[in-house]
Amino acid sequence: MARAFMAGLLACATPVLVMVGATPAIAQSTKDAQLDKAVAALRGITTLKADFTQTDRSGQVLSGKLTLKRPGKIRFEYEDSVNxxxxSxxxxxxxxxxxxxxVQRWPISNSPLGALLDPNRDVKKYGTVQETGDPNVIAVQVKDAKRxxxxxxxxxxxxxxxxxxxxxxxSWVAVDSQNKRTTVRLSNQRYGVAVSDSAFTYKDPRRTSRRPG
Structure with a gap:
């Protein structure tokens, strides 16, 4: 099950808010302004800690703690039942x-999460504002048509x-190249908190049977 969730995590979105395939109904200038706001929100994050729930396409849900440090570092610490x-x-x-x-590894540039983690992935260049029907909600779909x-x-x-x-x-929704979809929702977000780089290390599983605390 853990690997299935990993596949989904590297591919997620919020179906309630994002009306995929809907005809754009907002003026391009408004979309440009919304994209600028989303980019500013992302670039304004230096560190972030939050609780998360992760839901795969079959409806299975896991929860845990997320730690983010830009550029490029992230940690998903799952609930105790998921070893x-x-x-990153x-x-x-x-x-x-x-x-x-x-242990399995993927270059961050090869994952949908590269939009969050890869400093070379320009959200403004690859992002497209999606209609949400709510002026207080911005949805940005990020993809590289050439990749x-x-x-x-x-x-x-x-x-x-x-x-x-x-x-x-x-929240975010990721869909990988195999069309596996996962939704991650955040809560209790804390910005600008102290985060050590040691948070993004791990113990070699060949030497221990439990994850670090």
Whole structure:
């Protein structure tokens, strides 16, 4: 199950808010302004800690703690029943599965999460504003038409004056090159908190059977 969730995580979006395939109904100038706001919100994040829930396309849900440090670092610490970690050290996403004592890596540029992590992935260049029907919600779909194997991620921002740029990253939906879809929703976001680089390391599963605390 852990690997299935990993596949989905590297590919997620919010179906309630994003009306995929809908005919654009907002003026291009408004879309440009919304894209600028979303980019400002992303660039305003230096560090972030939050709770998350992750839902795959079959409806299975896992929860845990997320830690983000830009550029490029992220950690998904799952609930105790899931003996695995997902971490990025700024160059690669790593799945550490302690149950089967395996490690798998993907370059961050090859994942939909590259929109969050890869400093070379220009959200403004590759992002397209999607209609949400709510002026307080911005949905930005990020994909590289020349690299469909990278997948697609739709980032959802909700207006919040306390968040960087005035919009809070609330969720995202990723769809990978195999059309596997996962939705991640954040809550209890804390910005600008102290985060050590050691948070993005892991113990070699060949030497331990449990993830670090």
């Amino acid at each position: 695995m970690l997902i971490v 050290n700024g160059k690669a996403l790593t799945l550490v599965d302690y149950d089967v004592q395996q 469909p194997e990278y997948g697609v991620i739709t980032l959802i921002f909700v207006r919040d004056s306390a968040a960087p740029g005035g919009f809070e990253l609330s």
